[in-house]
Amino acid sequence: MARNTPSGGKKRGAGAPQANRPLVLALAGFTALAIVVIALLAVLSARGGDAGNFTPNDQGLLPVGSQAPDFTTKTVTGERVSLPEGQAAMLVFFATWCPHCQNEAPTIADFSREYEDLRVMMISVADENWPETDTPQEVRRFVSEYGIQGPAIYDPELGRTYRVTGTPTVYVVDANGTIVGAHSGEAPREVYEGWIQEALG
Structure with a gap:
């Protein structure tokens, strides 16, 4: 005949899950931290990373050290500009x-207000050859x-x-x-600031 467990007694092994609970919580915390770190690294990578490790994407652009082509055109409000x-x-x-x-x-807007000796020129290049087009009104x-x-x-x-x-x-x-600087794509703010400081001498 099977022996009944005495009333109020504890079955063997009942405390095992409690003993493992700190380990489970620690592993869960470590996993959550790892996910946060990976996400942060992904964001930094998408933005070009730290400015100290940033390499400008200037392939195919006019080379740094060369003269910028002069131009005369009109703004979207009709003024001549060069x-x-x-x-x-x-x-x-x-x-x-x-x-x-x-x-x-927002960063470009900050530069346009913060540097009085810097002329920020916004130039829309969208035309019929692009997937979408701009208009002067949109600019x-x-x-x-x-x-x-x-x-x-x-x-x-x-x-x-x-x-x-x-x-x-x-x-x-x-x-x-x-x-003094050329780049295609997003870049860290510090990169642009370094070029501006160099340009202002």
Whole structure:
């Protein structure tokens, strides 16, 4: 006949799950931390990583150290505008529908307000050859929405002159018209700031 367990007694092994609980919690915590670290590394990688390890994507662009091509064109509000003489400039080739351009727009807006000696020029390069197109009205809306100061230009031909094949593409030019930085794609803010400081001398 099977022996009954005495009333109020504990069965063997009943405490085992309790004994393993700290280990389970520790493993769960470690797993969660690993997921957070991996996600953070992925974000940094997508943004170009740390500025100290950043390598500009300037393949196919006008080379650093060369003279920026001069130009005269019109802004979306009809004013004539040229590459400034005796003043540093940041040329931002963009498209209003480009998500990477939208990501960088707040940083570009900051530069347009913070550096009085830097002329920020927003140049839309979208045309009939792109999957989507901009209009002068969309360009005006974009720079107004993000608070970007400086001339806004709709001129696809200017993009071809500067060998732009993707957006955003940024050139920083010093007061002598020499290109000190060039990059296609998103870049860390510190990279642009370094180029601006170099351009301002």
